[in-house]
Amino acid sequence: MLRSADRSNSLLRQPRAVYAVAFACVISFMGIGLVDPILPALAAKLHATPSQVELLFTSYLVITAVAMLITGWVAGRLGSKNTLLVGLALVVIFSALAGASRTIGGIVGFRAGWGLGNALFIATSLAVIVASAAGGFGAAIILYETALGIGIASGPLLGGLLGNVSWRGPFFGVAVLMAAALVATLVLLPPTPRPAVRSRLRDPILALEHGPLARVSLTGLFYNWGFFTVLGYSPFLMHLSALDLGWVFFGWGVLVAIFAIIIAPMLRRRFGTAPTLYVNLALVAVGLLVIGGWAAHPLVIIVTVILFGSVVGINNTLVTTAVMSVAPVPRPVASAAYGFVRFIGGGLAPYVAGKLVEHVGVHVPFVIGAVVVLAGIVSLAGARDALDAADRSDAVPAAASAPVVAAPVGCLEPGES
Template structure:
């Protein structure tokens, strides 16, 4: 299909830009974490509050955002979420202490929860070519993680406040376009019941997936939240380092993750990803220098991309038939498990710089053991076998589902 024939291209591109900025807004903090700590005089665990506040509020906010979209419609929730992010980012640039910054990062997380609970449903409704718009969204998310640290590094060299301010201004500009063009889905979906979300946890295969994902996501934010302090690099080199990590993540999602799942299955691909990441935790903890740590960082990003490309596919296949319910239940666990990781890492670092990585190794090892014991349960529920298989039709069925790219981001 000719992309020029899409009647809502401006709204699609505006919403995709907002998605890029939302993800870049997470990663933009990485290279400026040490600078923020030095500028306002706080310890490692205190500066990690910027991540923990964001993640914790986003975890709690996903379910109310899903419920609100069923009651008030997708567009009002999305517009409100983007507005909240823009205002919070701009105000964060004027903050003077860690409490103000942490509160505003929490508000930022709430806005992102509202956006990601609704964005893909709106985009799929706008586009005639669903595969194209989902691919566009996936690309925007991958680029957000790749470019966000670079933006943070370059702007952070001027001032740690500038990345926050610029991100907020761009969100406001994208909002101006999106608010004029977006429209509600033609077929109104029934409201989501809170009980339906929690009833999903009664399914053994879904619970197994949640345990594995919880362990994985804890380690994800050990790497994302603590490594900037561990590397002891200046702002621009740190931004470039995490750009490398983001490119590894994007490659894992966009180039390898789905292709590998089509050949060996989504369950097996997740197993490869968490095993590889487990090795990366050991390499981080035993690193002999900055160069080795940087190589491991990029490699960790690649394995994270493999996991992120398939975890939401599995959640959609193993959870409720209502995708909003499945993603709501899954995101609560995913973000809830991630929230304490940065602040715990900061406290552990006071007793040893490698200790956060060893604890991350221990947490992920539990996830690996659960995976080894119960992978067959997930595979059976998803139409796979826990064997190396040549092709997997179940993974292809959930490919390009509206909720899939949102999960791939994290």
């Protein structure tokens, strides 16, 4: 690990290619919460039900999940730079098409294409930063997590500012920013060689045969179910303008970044991965129950959602650390397997929440979300021995020394770090 002074110098003295990719990472991660502030406006303007609007999350995340299984195979044949450029180009095209669409179905479909592009991009961005950054792996991770935090925090605010003008604004805004990132990557990033060992299509699925990796990945799925229930449906409960929603989720994103980058590693060193996650997942469940129990009180929802960012940041960092610690396969393959499992949960939860609200009641999806998140504690307990062993041997740096190839190493979370 680098010392603090070394890390600071490394962060400030990086090749232009690293900053180009880091900038693209910021814009990419903006897309996670970008649509949150405009969900109520989309429902009103396009005469859509909440469950129809929630499909913007579902199509985006489910396609991202499935694409995680093939990105390693694609990158092994195109090379890292070309995979980045293809991913960026797809995001530019489909975000612009979403902004130009006149129907909710059209936007949902274009968000799916956006998800494919985003998967190709995040699948290679960290690998490129690790390979190019000065200061080694430690500095690269700090850069990546910083980009993640800035993107998560600023995405909802940008969505609120542009959405205050028009619901189409956030989509066109992402298209313009991603086009700038594409040009910067094209010009500043030198050609990258294809990896010596190419990933096979079946590698991520085979990796899930490993018990601890499968259990931690299931924990990620259960947690993401609760997380995206909040992220996807809570905007309808606040009764705020797009701009005000943007500020709420900006506050949420700031806490995500602080707790992911600073607090989570401190807690892991002090208490260990598993005990910290047990408590944190329980707090996630409490947050869901508070939102479900006080769904008719917008101020309670606003405060709870902002504070929710703290547990999100801790969980995102530590679950990802857990995956990398217990996986017996190279980091890219483990990330692909984990990304596939967890994004499935994140993609399905918002749509299910919308349907439950329409047919049962507004409290129900949050109560169900809390129960699902608590199931994550049970799943994680099955990997406790492996997690404790990883903590004792400081397995995170060991995993970091595994060969880095152009594959899904960027799966740090939505809201995930």
